[in-house]
Amino acid sequence: MSVTPLSYAVREYSSRLGYTQKKIAELSGYSEAYMSRIQNGLSSPNNPSVLDRLAHALQLSGHEKAALIDAARISQRCIQLPPDPGVRGYILFYLLRDVFNNLGLEDLTQIESICRKFDKKEILMET
Known part of the structure; x- marks a missing residue:
């Protein structure tokens, strides 16, 4: 079993209702x-119709549905690079991929903090 933001959200919402799979x-x-x-x-799944059906089945509010959609987006295992990340961008992604499993919580927190300075989008899931 692999816990992703989406799997966690679906389990939490379904357990709140007492629903089984x-x-x-x-x-x-x-x-x-x-x-x-x-x-x-x-x-x-990141397909809007799948997420709509899940949100309906789980009786989610508008805010909860937005959180579910966000969870699905950040649960994707493939990350698409920007159209032209430049040589340094490619190198950085390569290095992060190789060391990711060895990063500790403090390392991840620092990287997250740096990223949040540049990305003002709110992640609706509670972390």
């Missing part, structure tokens, strides 16, 4: 196996 599958129109993959972090 089977119940969410029935209400959303997806298979129980698909719900299992989402809740176990093995699938992170």
Whole structure:
């Protein structure tokens, strides 16, 4: 099992309602196996119709649905580089990829702080 922001959010919202994977599958129109993959972090759909159906099944408010969509966006395992990151940009992504699993909480907090100085978008999920 891999915990992603999306898998965590779906599990939290469903447990709040007392819903099982089977119940969410029935209400959303997806298979129980698909719900299992989402809740176990093995699938992170970013398709608006999938997220709409999940939000409806989980009876989410507008703010909660926005948080679910944000969770799905940041749960994607593939990161697309900007059109022209430059040589230093490529090198930085390469280095981060290679050392990511060895970074501690303090390292990640520092990197996050630096990134937030440049990215003013609010992440709706609680961290």
